[in-house]
Amino acid sequence: MAASPFLNRIRSEIRLRGYSLATEKSYISWIKRYIYFHNKRHPQEMGAAEVRAFLNHLATNREVAVNTQKSALNALAFLYNQVFKQPLGDLGFRYTKSPQRLPTVLTTDEVSSILAQLKGRDSIIFQLLYGSGLRISECLRLRVMDIDFDQCSLTVRSGKGDKDRVTILSPSLLPALRALKDSAIALQQKDNLSGVGPSLPYALGRKYPNAFRTPAWMYIFPSTSISAHPITEQSCRHHLHPSVPRKALKKATIAAEITYKKISCHTFRHSFATHLLQAGRDIRTVQELLGHSDVATTQIYTHVLGQRFAGTSSPLDRL
Known part of the structure; x- marks a missing residue:
């Protein structure tokens, strides 16, 4: 089914609009689930009623989170609005209530304890997550050209919402990043002898066929193996898979005996923001x-931080 003309048509429409590969995979997955839910009927034979039934199934029977419901609706809205040119209109669907959840944040001592259990490349990754407020995907996609050693800054390209931004870089990481850069470029030069290089955005690879030989495009955290590009199917070296640092983090938290909190890679980004606010940085700077x-x-x-209660004391203190 993955190679069907219908799904290939959807992929073409998605790529025509420049959506990310992650969005493409998500949309294709939801459209497949929608088709199977309705006993493999062709989506063009269905419409708003069937979409509403599928979304209600996710909300009531599967009890999925609100963001999951939104992902499914976005995929099906794209299918009908953009591919079929048949707008769904008002579905009359209401998302399940989204409870407000506070993010898990580590103390500075807990951050130090976890980092102390990490070595080499893994340590640098989590120091970047905490020191620069990166998402794990943003960190692993860093290329040589994204690090400004003179200004101590990082450029995050095509982040969430396909936005670029510049963030801070701790000077303490400069020596380690220089070593990683030199190692990555040496690996790129070795790959180039076989006509292979780092994976590139599809349009850029076509416009500049030899760009894979340019050091600026090399990943700072390259994969340990060569693989096929998910779109062009050409052999290339992608960045490190997110499962690698996630496994390292799990071992580090156990070794640091911090098992009383639910910790993920994103926890370090939460901790970055919280600790900056604790240090007195203004919220607009942290937002940027x-x-x-x-x-x-x-x-x-x-x-x-509890800043919304600033100046409020507990009545217990007045007893």
Whole structure:
């Protein structure tokens, strides 16, 4: 089914609009699930009623999270609105209530304890997550050209929402990053002897066929193996898979005996924001460093700090 003309048509429409590979995979997956839910009927034979039934199934029977419901709706809206040119209109569907969750944040001592259990490349990755507020995908996609050693800054390209931003880089990481850069370029030069190089954005690879030989495009955290590009199918070296640092983090938290909190790679980004606010940095600066479009998203960290209750004392203290 993955190679069907129908799904290939959807892929073409997605790529025509420049959506990310992650979005492409998500949309294709949801459209497949929608088709199977309706006993393999062709989507063009269905419409708003069937979409509403599928979304209600996810909400009531599967009890999926609100963001999961939104992902499914976005995929099906794209299918009908953009591919079939048959707008769904108002579905009359209401998302399940989204409970407000506060992010898990580590103390500075907990960050230090976990980092102490990590070595080499893994240590640098998590120091970047915490020191620069990166998402794990943003960190692993860093290329040589994204590191400004003179200005101590990082450029995050095509982050969430396909936005670029510049964030801070700790000077303490410069020697290690220089060593990683030199190692990555040496690996690229070795790959080039076989006509292979780092994976490139599809359009750029076509326009500049020899760009894979340019050091600027090499990943700082390259994969240990050669693989086929997911779109062009040409052999290339992609960046390190996110499962690698996730496994390293799990071992580090156990070794640091910090098992009383639910810790993920994203926890270090949460901790970055919270600790900057604790240090007195203004919320607009933190918003810019994180790449949030709306300051309301950044304000969740003031809830973690309890700043919304500033100046309020417990009545217990007056007894």
